[in-house]
Amino acid sequence: MSDYGHPLAFGAFLTPGNAEPGRVVGLAMLAEQVGFDLVTFQDHPYQPAFLDTWTLMSFVAARTGTVRLAANVTNLPLRPPAVLARAVASLDLLSGGRVELGLGAGAFWEAIEAMGGRRLSPGQGVRALAEAIDVIRQVWDVDARGGVRVDGEFHRVVGAKRGPAPAHDVGIWLGAYKPRMLALTGRRADGWLPSLGYLQPGDLGRGNTIIDDAAREAGREPADVRRLLNVTGRFAPVGRGPLHGPAEQWAEELADLALSDGVGTFILGSDDPEDLRRFAAEVAPAVRELVAGERAAGAAAAVTPATPGAVEARAAPGGAGARPPDAARPPAGAAPLAVVPTPDDGVRRSAIRLWDEATRPTGPAPDPARTYSPHDQAGAQHLVDVHDGLRAELTRLYDLVEQVGAGLVDAGTARSHINTMTIRQNKWTLGTYCESYCRVVTTHHTLEDRGIFPHLRRGDDRLAPVLDRLEQEHHAIHDVLERVDRALVAFVSVADGMAELRAAVDLLSDTLLSHLAYEERELVEPIARLGLN
Template sequence: MGDYGHPLAFGAFLTPGNAEPGRVVSLAVLAEQVGFDLVTFQDHPYQPAFLDTWTLMSFVAARTGAVRLAANVTNLPLRPPAVLARSVASLDLLSGGRVELGLGAGAFWEAIEAMGGRRLSPGQGVRALAEAIDVIRQVWDVGARGGVRVDGEFHRVVGAKRGPAPAHDVGIWLGAYKPRMLALTGSRADGWLPSLGYLQPGDLGRGNTIIDDSAREAGRDPADVRRLLNVTGRFAPVGRGPLDGPAEQWAEELADLALSDGISTFILGSDDPEDLRRFAAEVAPAVRELVAGERAAGTAPATAPATPGPTPTGAPVAPRPPAVAGAFAVVPTPDDGVRRSAIRVWDETTRPTGPAPDPARAYTPHDQAGAQHLIDVHDGLRAELNRLYDLVEQVGAGLVDAGTARSHINTMTIRQNKWTLGTYCESYCRVVTTHHTLEDRGIFPHLRRGDARLAPVLDRLEQEHHAIHDVLERVDRALVAFVSVADGMAELRAAVDLLSDTLLSHLAYEERELVEPIARLGLN
C-alpha cells in the first residue's frame, strides 16, 4: 500500500495492574517525561487483577499535561455507548483535548457474559459496534437538531440529549482483524489499531486494501484513516529476529512498516521503564529521520488511487492537482540571543555562512517539506529541553523538603525523584546524540557532495556537534554530583543552562544555513 503521509507518533501500551496501583501511573508519567505522544491501557473490566481503565485514565490525565490517552481498546460490550460517549467527552474536556477512543467489538465472551454482558457472534459484534459508533458520534454532535436516535438491533437510543462535545475531534480507532471489521474501519472509523503479534505476514497489506476500498466506497479518502500498530519486542546487543535486537534494527524495521504499510503510530507494549526510555530516546527519533529522508527523496504517499475511480454514485473522482512550485517559504527559527551561562563554548562570530539562495529558483511543496522537517526535528529537541528544565525545578522543590526532618520513606521518595531525573537527562542526551549522528553520517555528506560551497558550514556544524557532546558530558557529571551530595542543584542548573545556550544557538545556526540547501538538494 505504501506511505499515507501521516505524521509519525509513538506511544506506550501499559498493563493496568492493581497489585501496585501507583506503578502504572508512574510509568505513564515517565512516558510523558521521555517524550511519548500517547499512553494507552488495556481495558478488560472482567479482569479482577486490573484497575478500571477509565478511572485510571482520569487519574493519569490529572498527573500529566501533554501526553494523549486512550484505552487499547475499550471493551464495548460492557460499556454502553451513550454513557461511554459522555465519559470520553468529559475526560477530553478536563484534560484539554488529550483523549482518543480505541474501540473493540469484544472478546473473551464467557468473562463478558459473567459480568452481565451479552454474548455476541462475530457478525453480531461488528453490527453492534457500527451502531455504537452512530450513538457516540450523535452524542458528540451538539450542533445537530433533535436528540440522539439510533433504533438498532443491539443499541437503542430514543431522543437522548446531545453533548457534551469533546474539546477536540476525538479519533475513533478500531481494533480490527477480520474483513467485516476492516471494512467498518474504512467506512466509519478514524484509525486502525491492530497488534503486530496477532498478524500474519501480509496481513497489514491485505487489511489496508480492505480499509482503502471500503473508504472509497463510502466517499472517503483512505488517508482519513490513520494506521496504528501495537508492537512488542526485545532490545538486545545483537539482532536475533524481528524487533529483537539493537535500537538501530528496531528503527529500520519500524521505518519500513511506515513506508511500506502506512503505519504512522507505533505503540510499544512494555511495562519495563528502560524499554520505554530506549524506545523514546533511540528508536523514535531514528524512525522519524529515516521516514522523513525517504519522503523527502520522493516516496509518494499512497493516499489516493493512481487513476480516478468512481464514487458510490458513479461520478468520477477528480485527480489531485500537481504540486506548484513557488518561492521559498520555510522560515528558520531565529536565535533570540538569550544566554543563561557565562561560559562560551565557541565564538559565534567566526561561524561561516553558505551561498546565497538563487532568487530566481522555484521550490515545490515537496522540496520545502524536507527543509521544514529539519525545523520540526529541532522543535522536538527544543521542547524536550523545556521539559528538562521543568523536571529540574520539580526535583529542586523536592530537595527543599529534604532539608527538613523527613522520615526515611520520604528520603527514599526524594532519591527516586533524583533517579528519575537522571534517567530522563540521559535519555535526552541520547536523543541529541542520535540526531547529530544521523546528520554527520547521512545528510551532511549528501549536502557536501551536492554543493561544495557548503563545506565550511558543514565543517563548523560537525565541530559544534562534538562540542555539544562535551556539554552533554558535563550534564552527566553534574548528575553524578547531584545524586551523591546533599545539594547538587546549583551545578546541575549551571550544566543545563550551558546545554541550553549551546544547543539552541547551534540549532538556530544550522537552520539558518541548511534549510534552503536541503530544499534544493534533498536529504539523501
C-alpha cells in the same frame, strides 16, 4: 501496495499494572519526553491486577502536556456507550484535545460475564459496536436537534441530552480482525487498530481491501481510515527475525509496512524504558526519513512530463536536447534548502556567561544555487526536530522546578524525572544530534567510531573550527547540567536552596538555547550537503 499518505506517528502501548502504580505513569511521561506522539493502555476492567484504564488516563493527562492518549482498545461490553461518550469528551476538554477512542467489540467473555456484562456472539458483537458508534457520535454532535435516539438491539438511548462536544474531532479506532468488523471499520470508523502478533502474512493487505471497499460503498475515501498497528519485538546487535535485531532493521521493516500496507501509526508494546527511548530516538526518525524519501521519489516520478523527442534524445548522447549524464542531473525532487533553523531570541536569564558568543567561528557560506533532495533535507530537518524536543524539555524542567518550589514534588522525585529526559541522557561530549540519531544512519558502524561530527570533518575541513567550538560547548553544557543536579541535592539542606536551583536552571536555559541555535545555524546546510554517512 497501499500507501495512503498519512503523516507518520509513533506511540507506546503500556500495561496498566497496579503493583507499582507510579511506574506506568512514569513510563507515559517518559514517552512524552522522548518524543512519542501517542501513549495507549490496555483496557481490561475485569483484571484485578490492572488500574482502571480511564482513571489512569485522566491521571496521565494531568501529568503530561502534549502526548495524545487512548485505550488500546476500550472494552465496550463493560462501558455503556452514552456514558463512555461523555467520559471521552470530558477528558478531551480537560487535556486540550489529546484523547482518541480505541474501541473493541469484546473478548474474554467469561471475565466480562463475571463483571456483569452480557456475552455476545461474534455477529452480535459487531452489531452492538455499530450501535455504540451511533450513540457516541450523537452524544458528541451538539449541533443536531433533539436528544440522542438509538433504538437498537443492544443499546437503547431515548432522548438523552447531547454533549459535551470534545475539544477536537476524536478519532474512533477499531480493533478489528474479521471481515464483518473490517467492513464496519471502513463504513464508520476513523482508524483500524490491529496487533501485528495476531495477524498472519497477507492479513494487512486483505484487511485493507475489505476496509477500502466498504469505505467506497459508504461514499468515503479509503484514506479517511487511518491504519494503526501495535508492534512488539526485541532490539539486538544482529538480526534474528522480524522486529528482532538492530534499530536499522526495525526501521526498514516498519518503513516497508508504511509503504506497502499503508500503516501510518506504529505503537510499540513495551514497558521497558530503554526500548521506548531507542524506538523514539533511533527507529522513528529513520522510518520517517525512509518513507519521506520514497514518497518524494514517487511524487517526482509521477509528475515528470513525457516531452516530445525524449526517446530520441536519450538515444543520441551529446545531440540536440540530449539529457546530461546522471552525475550532472539534480536528484528527483531537488529544491533549494527549506529547513529553517530555530533562531536564538537573545533573552538571557542568568548574569553568568560561560562563553563569548562573538568569538564563535562560522562555517563556509552556502552555495545559493545548490539544490537538495528530499532525503538531504530530511536529515537536516531532523537536527532541528531533535533540538525542538530539547527546547520543550527545558520548558518541562522549569515546570518541575516550580512544582518543587510549591511543594507539589519533592527534590528526589524531580531528580528522577530529569534523569529520564533526553536533555540529561544525551552524552553531550558526543553531541545531541549524534546521541539521538547517528546510530540509525551509520549502518555497520558504532556511534563511537563514526559519529556525525567526524563525518562532517572528513566531508569539509572548513567546518573544523565550528565543530571544535561545538564540542567545547557540549562539555560546558554537561557541567551546567551537573550544576542543576547539585542544586537539587542541596535544595533540601540549604536555607535559600530555591534561589540556587532557579539560578542553575536559568544558566542552563541560557547556554542550551544559545548553543542549539548556533549548532543549527552552522550545521543544517552541511548536513544536507554532505549527508550522514
